Amino acid sequence: MDLELAAIVPLIPDLPFDELDRTRRTMADLIEGLPTDLTGTIVEDRIAPGDPDVPVRIFTPERRGTEPVPAVLDIHGGGFAIGTVALDDGSNADLVRETGFVVVSVGYRLAPEHPFPAPAQDCYTALRWLVDNADDLGVDPGRIAVLGDSSGGGLAATTVLLARDRGGPAVAMQVLIEPELDDRLDTPSMLAGAETVGWNNVQAVLSWRHYLGGAGADAYAAPARMADLAGLPPTYLTVNELDCLRDEGLEYARRLLAAGVSTELHCWPGAFHGFATLVPTAAISVRANATLHDALRRGLGAAARHDTDVFCSPNVHYRPDGVEHVPS
């Protein structure tokens, strides 16, 4: 395991999925303790009208021009059952500062009180709202990414599948961070993941039980079951070496590529599930976040930054500190 990440493992609280009331309180405390720097962003809570209404949290850059900017629909994680929109406050503000994009984060309903399809419907409602209100939000509706982390990654994959199969809205990019995609839980990494840090197969079993609510999984509940992945937008997908979700993420990336979907994949070595959220200051987290922001800028066609100007010819030096991706 990465040494900086290993140092905090003893501090990660237990999040058992069989005692959700207590675990949600623990999660709220954990979110409270995460570094959250909102500098440079305007944060506003609104309601996306629907059946039912869906709360959304909007992050806008404080300083922006008059041109419409790309937007990211963010779907937080938490095993479908324990997260809140606040979990991503820090990463969303960071994303806005680094890219100048608008972020709309979805406060979807949680399982088991609201099993599938409720959480997925809420995410799709929020996506429609974002597109329908693009003008008002100063967003270019042709440059929208759907991003999710963990169970949010699964919901992001579902939302993008719904957009494909219901004829819209158009999504320019999907971003699946350490996604939870497969209820079958039979990959080698999942079978070996009884005690993996950050997420394990005991939590995974219960997470899917809560989310499916006793029903069988269809391909919109568990995108790994979707037979046809053709026609999905360009994809940025990450997995972590020491994550029980690793192999389902790799398999999804492999299948996207086989279906002709442009896909960039990063497997972060020595990393456990949730590392970039739990230890955002570790060097590997800084690299992971900078790589993500760079991919979003490339994928959504924002003005290029000049931080890759480190390689001109074989005789030109890279930055002497050897770190190419530190956000400035």
Add this chain to the structure above:
Amino acid sequence: MSPRDRIDPESRVPLDQLLETMPGGFNAIPDIVERRAAVTALFAALDVPENPRVGKEDRSVPGPDGAPDVPVRIYRPVDARADLPGIYYIHGGGMILGDIAGEDDTAAMICDEVNAVVVSVGYRLAPENPHPAPVEDCYAALGWMAANAAELGVDPTRLALYGGSAGGGLVLGTALLARDRGGPAVKFMMPIYPMIDDTNTTASSHEITDVGIWDRSGNIEAWAWYIGDGKPDQYAAPTRAEDLTGLPPAFIDVGTVDLFRDEDIAFAQRLMQAGIPTQLIINEGAYHGSERFAPEAALSRRIWAARLDALRRGLA
């Protein structure tokens, strides 16, 4: 949509230029001697200036038992003071093409950027010398490098293997030999878009048929030449290895428009399942060797930034 349409536009420009002057790419030249000459001319035309910060020395070192000596080129930062990490460099070319000179600029760049002693090996090529000659040459010269670390100014505890394409396959074959024969300790390995599966059965091996750099027909031909009348064991085709435990930490990258894509993803996955620390990057829009053909493209710069960063950290 053709796989060619998924290539990064900036990286496609030099590819299209190459295919204009050489329709079908160099693998369309049937005669292997003529094909090698064309590739040599191609890379000679790149005309990269010598790097004044890197000193070079050509040597001949003992080959495998009963086999000829193996040429190596040693790259050393001219201002090196203390012992440096060592990088053992294995060039590509489908086991049938390529030589030390063809990747001289890359080896020198890595020496300079990582501040390491690089030893590049001129192994024998198929079809004249099929498996196991290439991998045995690589193993023999690696043994020489490790045994002569002190003279080379190399810290023997910080030794990495680097190679692209066939060189990536040979990195893995050499690492497996080093593991199984109790050979030199390798701290880190970087098989880049490695050629490791002789079966040509993956989805991507069927998909990439007309990109023009390394396509299905050329890969089938190269494997036939490389294996010859022998058997494709794990040292020739590392995907055949049943046990990957005990290998060094790895970094693998491969492009989405590379026929080795799926065999490399699967291998990285198996390394991790065997408990080997592994970093994997799938570069969207990259074709086989695109960072070499289009070095100025932003995609190529990202590819090299990630590799050099990983090499520095892997050898720290």
